[in-house]
Amino acid sequence: MPAQGLDDLIGLLSSRGYEVWGARERDDALGLMPIETAAELPRGRVEAAEAGRVRLVEGPRDAVFDHTLPMHGLKRLVHPAEEKLYATGPDLVARDEAVAANPVAVLGVRPCDLAALETLTQVFEGGPYSDTRYRQRRDALFLVAVNCMRPAATCFCASMHTGPRAEAGFDLSLDELLDGDRHVFLVTAGSARGREILAELPGEAACAADLDAAEAGSRACAAAQQRRMVEGVEGLLKRNLEHPHWSEVAERCLSCANCTMVCPTCFCNTLEDRSSLDGAEAERWRRWDSCFTLDFSYLHGGAVRRETASRYRQWMTHKLSHWHDQFGMSGCVGCGRCIGWCPVGIDITAEAAAIAASEQGQTRSGDET
Ligand code: SF4
Numbered sequence: 001m002p003a004q005g006l007d008d009l010i011g012l013l014s015s016r017g018y019e020v021w022g023a024r025e026r027d028d029a030l031g032l033m034p035i036e037t038a039a040e041l042p043r044g045r046v047e048a049a050e051a052g053r054v055r056l057v058e059g060p061r062d063a064v065f066d067h068t069l070p071m072h073g074l075k076r077l078v079h080p081a082e083e084k085l086y087a088t089g090p091d092l093v094a095r096d097e098a099v100a101a102n103p104v105a106v107l108g109v110r111p112c113d114l115a116a117l118e119t120l121t122q123v124f125e126g127g128p129y130s131d132t133r134y135r136q137r138r139d140a141l142f143l144v145a146v147n148c149m150r151p152a153a154t155c156f157c158a159s160m161h162t163g164p165r166a167e168a169g170f171d172l173s174l175d176e177l178l179d180g181d182r183h184v185f186l187v188t189a190g191s192a193r194g195r196e197i198l199a200e201l202p203g204e205a206a207c208a209a210d211l212d213a214a215e216a217g218s219r220a221c222a223a224a225q226q227r228r229m230v231e232g233v234e235g236l237l238k239r240n241l242e243h244p245h246w247s248e249v250a251e252r253c254l255s256c257a258n259c260t261m262v263c264p265t266c267f268c269n270t271l272e273d274r275s276s277l278d279g280a281e282a283e284r285w286r287r288w289d290s291c292f293t294l295d296f297s298y299l300h301g302g303a304v305r306r307e308t309a310s311r312y313r314q315w316m317t318h319k320l321s322h323w324h325d326q327f328g329m330s331g332c333v334g335c336g337r338c339i340g341w342c343p344v345g346i347d348i349t350a351e352a353a354a355i356a357a358s359e360q361g362q363t364r365s366g367d368e369t
């Protein structure tokens, strides 16, 4: 598909009733929000990301998708930050609040965010109880993935096996091929809905050279990643629940909860009841919560996790270890958002590596003894 075909794609999705969302620049960063034309995408811009800092800067080429991740993943679309669940009156009959699940097509979903959506699906639907509100919103999504050709410095999807190439979970996927004056997208359909749209897009059958270039781009992106998660982290953290490194991290951690807010898989929420003073109405709301707040672990009589060290340990061990026991998969997809958006630059890969290094050091000194 020629590069100009992106506007045809947006038009086709709009004509089918989808509101099209994409990454848009705001305040030198990227947000995921509605777009009307491809011109609103951050063409030629890339993220200069590092621990504690994310900024968009000019990139080396005129690509539409060389930037990587908007601040938020798809979580907001399937699990809103706050929503009213139901209301009741003096009759005490609960009236469910209808789900506003308008069709949304997201253009430019990265493979790690597709993996995060799969993770959320397992959380909300994998157990004995299924969240019907989640399902309604998930069914309303049309996903146009983009395979990454360039990682941000905070990305480590390759070591989590969630990217940089999407294998499933999308309706359409795009590989952006830019070579001199030739600027095209390799478009792959991943669903019946995707095939219908693909049939109406401008373009021609892909040649072998383009298929090879797309695969080579993904390989190069994986090889260029500067961060990686240590191998065997699930067992490593379980063996080191009393490691002194948790206290060392706590000296830096602000317990601000930024990491959990930007994480595309963090799903914790709380329920709040509100009633009018005259007792005529009451509502139940669901809001995102975070294991970094003191109240999150409140049981009768007080909070269980009073220290920042125990809250950081809870978050990291849940993501990387206990999520496997609970959901049969990792709770981290390697998107790196928690690294970039942590105000003090705490780096989940570095913290795991520090614990691994001290364990190896202990093993070595044990061997020498
Ligand atoms: S823990 Fe960090 S790197 Fe892993 S999915 Fe969440 S935000 Fe991304």
Ligand code: SF4
Pocket: 252, 253, 254, 255, 256, 257, 258, 259, 260, 292, 341, 342, 343, 344, 345, 346
């Ligand atoms: S790790 Fe960073 S982002 Fe997360 S609570 Fe601590 S200071 Fe905030």
